[in-house]
Amino acid sequence: MKKITLVVFCLIGWWYSMAQTDTYCSQDKRFTNTPVFAEDEVESVMSVSYGHAVDYKGEDQNLIFNIYFPKIQIDSFTARPLVVLVHGGGYSGGSLNGLNNYCLEFAKRGYVAATIEYRLGWNRAPDPCDGDASSMQMAFYRSLQDVHAAIRYLVENAAVYGIDTNWIFAGGTSAGAFTTTNLAFAQQAELDSSIPLLHQTLGRIDSSGNALTNTFHLKGLFHNWGSVFDLGIIDSSDAIPLIGFVGDHDPISPIDSGYWQGCTNFPLMFGTRAIHNRLNDLDVCSELNVKIGGGHGVWKDTPEQNVFRIGRACCFFKSIFCNTCASVENQDSIPADCASIAVNETPLDDVSIDIFPNPFTGLLFTNQEDDQGIFYSMMNNLGQVVWTGRGIENMDFSRLASGIYYLQVNMNNRAVVKRLIKM
Template sequence: MNIIRFILTVALFITTSTVSAQYCSQEGRYSNREFFSSIEIDSLKNRTYGTAVNVLGKSQELFIDFYYPNNTLDTLSKRPFVLLVHGGGFVGGNKESYMTNLCKEFAKRGFVAATITYRLGFDQNILGDHAVAVYRAQQDANAALRYTLENADTLKIDPAWIFMGGSSAGSITALMTAYGSQQEWNQFFPMLAEKLGPLNSSGNNFKQPFSIKAIFNNWGAVSPIVIKPEELIPMISFHGELDKVVSIDVSPYTGFGSRKLHNMLNEQGICNDFTIDPKGGHSIYRDKEGAIFRVGRAACFFKSLFCDTCSNFLSIETVSANCSN
C-alpha cells in the first residue's frame, strides 16, 4: 500500500510540474498584457451553481458567470481558473457592478475567470450576527468551486491551478475560503453548522475537493481564529493606508488586514506581492486604469508561481508589472 501511495504521489507531482511548466512557457499568456482581444472572450452567464436558504428563510438560487478565451481559438486543453467575489459589507453589491470587468481582464490574459452571487444580509442589531453572513458566503464560495470543478472539462479548467480573490467583503470571503475549516468555525461558533449546515455540503451535492493556490486580496482581512502560519499560501494584495472600514493592520472587527498578513507571509518565507496606497482609504485603484494595473500585477504574480520564480514585492507606488516575455 505504501509503494502504491508513493507511486501515485510521484505521478501527481510529475503531472502538476509538467502542466505548470507548460503555463510558464506560454509566452504572452498570463501576463500584464492582453493575449486575447475583447471579441475573443466568451461567457456563460447566470448558471445556477446552487440553491440555499437565505437570511429571510427563503430558498435562493445562486448564480455564477464564467469568462474565458473562445474555446476554438484557444488551443490549450486546460487553463488556470480565478474565482472573484464582489464586496458590499455582506449586505449589498452584485457580481455585475465591478467583478465582470476584472473577469474579462483575466480572461484576455488566458485565464478562465468567474464571479458569483452569494447570500447577503444579517441582523446588524444582533452582536456577532455578521459571522452568520461570513459563514453563508463561505458556504456559497465552496459550492461555486465544487460546481466549477464538476464542469472543469467543459470549461477547460485545470483543477490543479485554482486562484481566488475579491474586494472588501469578497476578499474576506476568499481568505476565509482558503483558511477557514469546519473545525475552526465549530470551535468558536458551534451553532452555525447546526443552523446553516456544514461548510462543504451546502448549495449543491457535488463532492469535488479543491485547493486554492494563491489569493488576490483587495482591501480585505481575515479572522485570526482561522489562520495558522504553517498553512499560509502566496498572496497579492492592494490596500489603502487610511482605510477606516477594513484596517490595513489589525482590527477587533475585521481581524488581520493586508499588512499584518504581508508580515506573516514574510516571516514564513511565503511569496507575496503588496501595493499600498499611502493616501488611499477603503477601495483603491477602482477605475479602468486601476483595474488593469491590479489584474496585470496579479496575472504576473500567478505566472511567477507557474514558473517557480516568485519573489517578494512591496511598494507605495503603482508599479506596473512586466512579465509578458
C-alpha cells in the same frame, strides 16, 4: 533493483510535474499583464445556476455565477487556470455583475474567470455600530458556504469550460476578499471554535448549496482590501501565496488590525499587511501593494486602475506557475511588466556562451575561460532582479527558490538572455 525503479519513477514524476508547470510558465505573454485575446475572442456565459440555499430571511435563493473564458475553438489550451472572484458590499449589498469586467480582463490574458453570487443580508442599523455582529458573522459564514459550492460546481463541470482543476485561484474585493481569504485558510474546526453554533445552525461550509462532493485546493489569492478574524488560521499546512492591495488609512478593513468601521462590538480583524507579514513568517511568498493615504477600496475608481491590479495579479500568478514567486512590498501604483521578460534566447554574433548545468541546483559554470569581465543579471518570472555581478563561475545559487529564471549576459556591448531551471 527496487532502488533503481524508485529513482526512475521519481524522475518521471519530477519531469511530468515540471512539464505541467512549464506549460503555464511559457515564454510568451499569456498569463501576464498583457492581453493575448481580443474582447471578441472571449466567451461569456451568464447566470449559471450552481445551487440554492436558504437566505437570512428564510427564503430559498437560486445561486448563480457568470463565467468568462477564451473561446475554446480558437484557444490552443484545452484546460486553463481558473480565477474565482467574489464581490464586496459588507454582506448586505453589491452584485456579481460588478466584477464582470475583472473576469473579462483575466480571460483576455488566458484564464477562465468566474464571478460568484452569494447570499446577502444581515441585521444592519443606520449607525453601523448598532448593527448585530452575530448576524453579520452568519452572513459571512453563508458566503463561505456559497463560494465553496460554486467552486465544487466548477470543478465538477471543468470540461464544459476548459478548466484545469489543479490551478484554481480566488479573490475578491472587501467582503469578497474576506470570504476568499478565510476560504483558503480556515478549517471547519477553526470556524467552529471562533464562531460557535454556526455549524449547528447553518451546516458545514462544504456541504451547503448543492450535493456535489468535489474537492479543490486554491493555489493563490487576489486580495483587495480584506481581512481575517484570526491570524492563527494561517499556518504551514494551508498557507498559500497572496497578492494584496490596501490603503494605509482604510477605516473599514484596517491595514494591520482593528475593528470594522471602528465598532468595538464587532470582532477584531487583521488586515492585508498583517496577513502579508504572517505569510512571510511562514516563508510563503506574498506581494503587498499599499496606497499611501488611501482609504477603503484603492485603485478601483477607473478601468485603468482595475487593470493595474489585474495585471499585477496575473504576473504574480505566473510567478507561482514558474516557482519564482517572491515576497515584495510596493507603495503606490507600480505597473506590472512581466510580459517584457517573456523573450527567447538570443545569440551573440561573435561568441557562443554556454551556462551549465541546466537545470541547476546551486553552482553555475560557463564555457568562457575567464568570465570576470562579463556582467550578469538574473531575474525571476516577475522581472525582479535576484542577483547581479561580474563572473558567475562558482557562484552558489542554492538558496534561490525552484523555478524558471532569466540570466542576462552582457559582453562586448551586447546582451544575451539564457532561460534556466532551478531545481
